[in-house]
Amino acid sequence: MFTGAVAPDFSNQVHDFNPGIEEDGRFWTIAFDDSAVEVDLNAGTARFHVKDLEVEDYFNVINALVDGPSAEAIVSFDITWHDVIDTFTVHDPAVDFEARFKQTSATVTWSGTNENGDAFTSTVSGDTVFAAIGRERNGVFAF
Amino acid sequence: MGLSKLLDPRFIPHAGRHTGGPPVIDRRSFFRGAAGVAGAVAGAGLLSPLGAQAVTTSAEPNPIPGGTEIPPLGLFHLYFPGKGNEPSTITDFRGFVGIAEVGGTGIGTDTPEDPEVGLVFDVDLRFMQGTFVGKDGKRHRGTFGFV
Numbered sequence: 001m002f003t004g005a006v007a008p009d010f011s012n013q014v015h016d017f018n019p020g021i022e023e024d025g026r027f028w029t030i031a032f033d034d035s036a037v038e039v040d041l042n043a044g045t046a047r048f049h050v051k052d053l054e055v056e057d058y059f060n061v062i063n064a065l066v067d068g069p070s071a072e073a074i075v076s077f078d079i080t081w082h083d084v085i086d087t088f089t090v091h092d093p094a095v096d097f098e099a100r101f102k103q104t105s106a107t108v109t110w111s112g113t114n115e116n117g118d119a120f121t122s123t124v125s126g127d128t129v130f131a132a133i134g135r136e137r138n139g140v141f142a143f
Numbered sequence: 144m145g146l147s148k149l150l151d152p153r154f155i156p157h158a159g160r161h162t163g164g165p166p167v168i169d170r171r172s173f174f175r176g177a178a179g180v181a182g183a184v185a186g187a188g189l190l191s192p193l194g195a196q197a198v199t200t201s202a203e204p205n206p207i208p209g210g211t212e213i214p215p216l217g218l219f220h221l222y223f224p225g226k227g228n229e230p231s232t233i234t235d236f237r238g239f240v241g242i243a244e245v246g247g248t249g250i251g252t253d254t255p256e257d258p259e260v261g262l263v264f265d266v267d268l269r270f271m272q273g274t275f276v277g278k279d280g281k282r283h284r285g286t287f288g289f290v
Contacts, residue, residue, distance in 0.1 A: 032197055037270045046270075050290070106245050107245070128243065
């Protein structure tokens with residue numbers, strides 16, 4: 001969350017909610033119940049929805065990346081992928097990754113609150129910078 | 144947040160300000176009030192302490208071996224959203240993926256008594272659902288989210 005357009009040094013960022021980086025380097029990624037995700041690739045739609053997820057508020061992304069001071073927080077969100085713009089495949093042996101994607105638009109609603117009493121609720125889902133859904137395989141499953 | 148902003152050539156790394164301050168309530172009270180049902184279920188051992196739909200898995204996945212170098216902070220095991228970039232943050236994975244960087248606006252409050260302020264948000268959300276090889280070397284099925 002920012003108090004205006006994102007400043008180059010993130011000095012106007014006031015919240016950064018994420019679950020943290022695991023010791024092995026797994027980045028902001030945690031397990032969910034299968035019911036949190038719904039995908040219909042043929043239709044070019046998907047949904048990822050979570051309620052009352054316990055995370056941390058690191059206040060700004062740089063502080064998050066260095067695992068600085070944080071506050072306990074809870075977030076809920078509901079994001080949908082819709083309206084296919086393009087279909088493309090990626091085959092990148094350099095990173096053992098291949099995938100077939102549908103680039104889409106995306107719409108999100110979300111809210112968060114931290115233990116200090118700070119709260120945020122989205123009101124308008126704006127521009128999609130980039131969104132895609134697809135099938136991917138990497139590592140031992142690639143190629 | 145949308146981490147791709149870190150690629151902005153104007154980006155100036157710094158530790159930033161920390162507006163956290165001391166908690167005004169203890170953690171247990173906070174989670175009891177904000178997610179009481181989730182906490183009760185977690186206490187029954189069905190879910191991890193991470194929340195209503197965060198779960199413990201039969202095996203932990205490994206992070207992707209590569210990633211993005213963010214000087215001077217180091218290498219982080221993710222690629223930013225973009226055409227041609229890998230969305231998954233776990234390796235030895237085969238399945239559905241979704242990735243989205245979306246901006247928007249919202250309302251923030253410091254406390255229920257304080258006036259509301261308009262804020263801008265920028266989120267990077269992803270999911271991975273399918274088969275993965277865990278740290279135990281065996282295949283598993285699971286759903287993971289990048290939040």
